[in-house]
Amino acid sequence: MFILLSTRRDISWRLARSAYHPIAILSQKAWQSKYTHTMATSRFIDVGVNLTDPVFRGLYHGKQKHADDMVAVLERAKAAGVRSMILTGTSLKESREAVHLGAKHNFYTTVGCHPTKSKGFDSYGKGPNAYLSELDNLISQHLEGPGRVVAVGECGLDYDRLHHSPAETQQRCFRMQLSLAKKHNLPLFLHSRSAHVDFVRILREEGFGEDGGRAVGGNGGLVHSFTGTSGEAEELIAMGFYFSVNGVGLKTEENIEVARGIPLDRLMLETDAPWCSMRPSHASWAHLDNLPTDTRKLYLPRSVKPERFKEGLSVLGRNEPAAIGGVAWVMHLLLDVSFEELTEQVWKNTVEVFQLTELENENKDSST
Numbered sequence: 001m002f003i004l005l006s007t008r009r010d011i012s013w014r015l016a017r018s019a020y021h022p023i024a025i026l027s028q029k030a031w032q033s034k035y036t037h038t039m040a041t042s043r044f045i046d047v048g049v050n051l052t053d054p055v056f057r058g059l060y061h062g063k064q065k066h067a068d069d070m071v072a073v074l075e076r077a078k079a080a081g082v083r084s085m086i087l088t089g090t091s092l093k094e095s096r097e098a099v100h101l102g103a104k105h106n107f108y109t110t111v112g113c114h115p116t117k118s119k120g121f122d123s124y125g126k127g128p129n130a131y132l133s134e135l136d137n138l139i140s141q142h143l144e145g146p147g148r149v150v151a152v153g154e155c156g157l158d159y160d161r162l163h164h165s166p167a168e169t170q171q172r173c174f175r176m177q178l179s180l181a182k183k184h185n186l187p188l189f190l191h192s193r194s195a196h197v198d199f200v201r202i203l204r205e206e207g208f209g210e211d212g213g214r215a216v217g218g219n220g221g222l223v224h225s226f227t228g229t230s231g232e233a234e235e236l237i238a239m240g241f242y243f244s245v246n247g248v249g250l251k252t253e254e255n256i257e258v259a260r261g262i263p264l265d266r267l268m269l270e271t272d273a274p275w276c277s278m279r280p281s282h283a284s285w286a287h288l289d290n291l292p293t294d295t296r297k298l299y300l301p302r303s304v305k306p307e308r309f310k311e312g313l314s315v316l317g318r319n320e321p322a323a324i325g326g327v328a329w330v331m332h333l334l335l336d337v338s339f340e341e342l343t344e345q346v347w348k349n350t351v352e353v354f355q356l357t358e359l360e361n362e363n364k365d366s367s368t
């Protein structure tokens with residue numbers, strides 16, 4: 001049985017959970033209703049959603065396993081307090097789809113090429129420079145209006161998956177995309193896996209060594225799905241970058257310790273859906289123990305295997321934006337702040353970094 005004693009609130013919750021005393025039962029109820037109210041009004045911006053993935057249409061590796069349930073996924077997100085999302089572009093093709101989907105649902109998007117798909121630059125019919133200028137055009141055409149582009153990425157380096165694209169290709173394409181961030185003065189949506197030394201070297205060489213690259217026309221940004229060390233995180237923080245945490249960044253006890261060191265004013269949250277969910281085998285799972293039941297249903301809705309899909313249920317193994325609340329819950333315990341303080345500061349960070357001006361004056365308590 002996991003016991004966590006990181007905040008006063010947790011201690012009172014644990015004591016209140018003791019069913020041996022009537023006063024304890026009363027205080028549990030009073031506490032729970034007060035807390036449930038706070039949580040019902042918590043609001044989120046999921047900064048990393050791969051909503052273009054065919055699994056949200058019921059398609060798994062080309063096979064239709066269940067009905068298209070995109071609408072239900074978005075409704076569950078809304079019910080869980082997700083007010084907006086940034087849809088991740090991971091190649092030219094998917095960036096185009098993300099912009100299209102973003103415009104349809106009034107979400108934001110990123111435009112770029114994931115390091116594991118860097119080969120796409122070279123295999124592009126008209127060559128790598130043409131691929132880059134197509135990304136450039138896509139950004140230029142969508143800097144305003146619904147579905148607007150708010151970041152360059154997902155780009156970076158991934159040395160865990162060199163079989164998809166070799167290191168040299170990844171490095172060259174990463175550098176090319178940094179030029180787009182400078183040109184458009186956009187934040188970066190970065191991915192770095194087992195490649196820290198080359199990753200920061202390239203960022204530094206391209207002028208992103210301090211203040212998020214503002215001296216060269218850059219505009220900061222975040223490193224998502226971070227699984228590196230505390231020392232690596234500190235280096236990126238000193239360079240002016242933020243972190244967006246998802247289930248994979250909370251998978252092991254080592255990840256948990258690193259996440260504990262992220263300053264609240266540098267934190268954002270994402271699901272990376274349909275990937276990177278929190279799972280019972282992960283170190284994060286025990287930290288969900290005291291998530292109130294009603295809220296747990298919203299953040300971690302009941303799921304079944306794709307083959308057993310029924311309307312109204314989510315799908316086992318397919319992460320979805322509603323789960324961002326679970327990530328927030330774990331992070332509020334790790335950073336030892338109230339849930340509300342965490343979610344509100346994360347909201348503020350996200351609006352500021354990506355200049356989501358439409359959300360600046362949104363009422364915290366308004367239901368959407």
Ligand SMILES: [Zn+2]
Binds near residue numbers: 154
């Ligand atoms: Zn990534």
